[in-house]
Amino acid sequence: MMLDFRKYAISSAFRRVKKVVAVCSGKGGVGKSFIATGLAWYLKDSLRTGLLDLDIYGFSTHRFLCYVPNLRYESIEEAVPVQIDGLVYFSPVLLIGDRPFPVRGSYREKTVLDILSFVEWPELDVLIIDMPPGTGDEVILPCRYLAEKISTIVVTLPDPISLDVASRLVMLLKEIGVQTLGAVLNMCDSSVNIEKVGDVIVVAKVPHIHCVVSSLAQGRNPYVACPEVREYLKPIVEYVRRLVTD
Amino acid sequence: MHEWSLAYSIVSALLDLLREGKVKKIRKVVIEVGKLVQIDLDIFRQALQEVAGLHNLQDVEFEIQEVETRFRCSRCGYVWTWRDVLNKLAEEIQDPELRKTCLESIHLVPAAVFAYARCPACGSPDYEVIEGFDVKIGKIVGEV
Ligand SMILES: Nc1ncnc2c1ncn2[C@@H]1O[C@H](COP(=O)(O)OP(=O)(O)OP(=O)(O)O)[C@@H](O)[C@H]1O
Ligand SMILES: [Mg+2]
Numbered sequence: 576m577m578l579d580f581r582k583y584a585i586s587s588a589f590r591r592v593k594k595v596v597a598v599c600s601g602k603g604g605v606g607k608s609f610i611a612t613g614l615a616w617y618l619k620d621s622l623r624t625g626l627l628d629l630d631i632y633g634f635s636t637h638r639f640l641c642y643v644p645n646l647r648y649e650s651i652e653e654a655v656p657v658q659i660d661g662l663v664y665f666s667p668v669l670l671i672g673d674r675p676f677p678v679r680g681s682y683r684e685k686t687v688l689d690i691l692s693f694v695e696w697p698e699l700d701v702l703i704i705d706m707p708p709g710t711g712d713e714v715i716l717p718c719r720y721l722a723e724k725i726s727t728i729v730v731t732l733p734d735p736i737s738l739d740v741a742s743r744l745v746m747l748l749k750e751i752g753v754q755t756l757g758a759v760l761n762m763c764d765s766s767v768n769i770e771k772v773g774d775v776i777v778v779a780k781v782p783h784i785h786c787v788v789s790s791l792a793q794g795r796n797p798y799v800a801c802p803e804v805r806e807y808l809k810p811i812v813e814y815v816r817r818l819v820t821d
Numbered sequence: 822m823h824e825w826s827l828a829y830s831i832v833s834a835l836l837d838l839l840r841e842g843k844v845k846k847i848r849k850v851v852i853e854v855g856k857l858v859q860i861d862l863d864i865f866r867q868a869l870q871e872v873a874g875l876h877n878l879q880d881v882e883f884e885i886q887e888v889e890t891r892f893r894c895s896r897c898g899y900v901w902t903w904r905d906v907l908n909k910l911a912e913e914i915q916d917p918e919l920r921k922t923c924l925e926s927i928h929l930v931p932a933a934v935f936a937y938a939r940c941p942a943c944g945s946p947d948y949e950v951i952e953g954f955d956v957k958i959g960k961i962v963g964e965v
């Protein structure tokens with residue numbers, strides 16, 4: 576008899592987390608990690624906030640946070656998840672550093688389930704998940720195992736092609752039965768006249784911010800170094816904060 | 822830590838089986854543990870017994886079977902074991918702290934082995950784990 580005991584491990588690992596908000600997109604490279612990390616960074620001012628990087632191939636949130644894991648001295652068993660300026664954080668970078676991760680098929684699914692089950696999250700009002708692009712295991716499995724506390728935010732560029740793929744994602748999330756809180760149009764002028772992605776309302780339009788590029792190039796945390804980032808992300812931060820504290 | 826949470830989830834799964842009436846009584850549970858997961862078998866056994874005891878399952882016998890982990894290269898067909906991986910890692914990762922991190926990573930997320938190990942014969946990152954990859958419930962003996 577095959578017995579799935581993962582669900583117990585996962586609900587136990589997340590038992591102290593009130594809400595989970597997954598930041599997803601159809602297409603890659605549209606700014607999910609930038610938005611997800613910023614959302615977590617600003618939410619931590621007023622809520623107990625966590626950030627989980629579930630992009631097992633392309634994890635990158637540590638770069639936005641300018642966090643360099645010290646694989647040498649942090650025994651992962653004791654230090655997971657880590658705290659970065661009050662943000663409770665886990666990323667695969669803590670397990671494998673900067674090595675490539677050629678994991679596929681059923682091992683990929685198991686990787687996601689293992690990460691979801693072994694990280695013991697502390698009391699959190701909200702945990703933000705940075706998802707890889709698309710609708711694979713990383714998106715579907717948390718939706719399955721965390722169904723009662725997960726909702727999503729969809730990030731897309733304002734061009735027709737990205738919007739097309741994002742609408743398909745919105746459709747799928749609906750089918751899965753997960754609520755999509757809102758959409759963020761990234762690299763988008765405020766003059767752009769798009770108010771919905773599928774049937775999901777647009778809650779923020781974030782332009783291309785030059786300071787983000789330059790501060791990352793200098794190894795500085797853009798959420799600290801660029802005051803305009805806080806301003807542009809404010810609508811989505813406030814929106815999520817309200818939903819979470821309701 | 823990990824051993825205890827595994828024990829907790831396995832016992833929870835057994836309790837659900839009983840609750841749903843899929844089995845009436847559980848006599849024995851066989852659990853297969855792949856070597857690469859590096860479970861501390863004594864702690865695991867103790868954890869299973871204690872957690873089971875808390876839920877009136879103290880009569881269940883837990884049989885833990887360690888399974889050798891075997892890998893097969895998809896490029897050259899070479900077959901190797903967890904022991905070979907350990908030897909190779911000892912060679913490649915000299916810093917004991919880094920090695921500890923590596924082994925702990927594989928303990929928590931067995932697939933992390935794909936980040937740390939390559940085919941010993943040809944260096945390929947594309948290989949399969951033929952057996953002994955994770956912790957599985959192999960068999961449940963009871964009354965239906
Ligand atoms: N509004 C913005 N202004 C300036 N740079 C941005 C903005 N949004 C994203 N970027 C930059 O664009 C690049 C891609 O963004 P990001 O990594 O967040 O995309 P992603 O959707 O997470 O990608 P992937 O699909 O690979 O996970 C990053 O270098 C990021 O710093
Ligand atoms: Mg990303």
Ligand SMILES: [Zn+2]
Pocket residue numbers: 894895896897898899940941942943944945
């Ligand atoms: Zn080979």
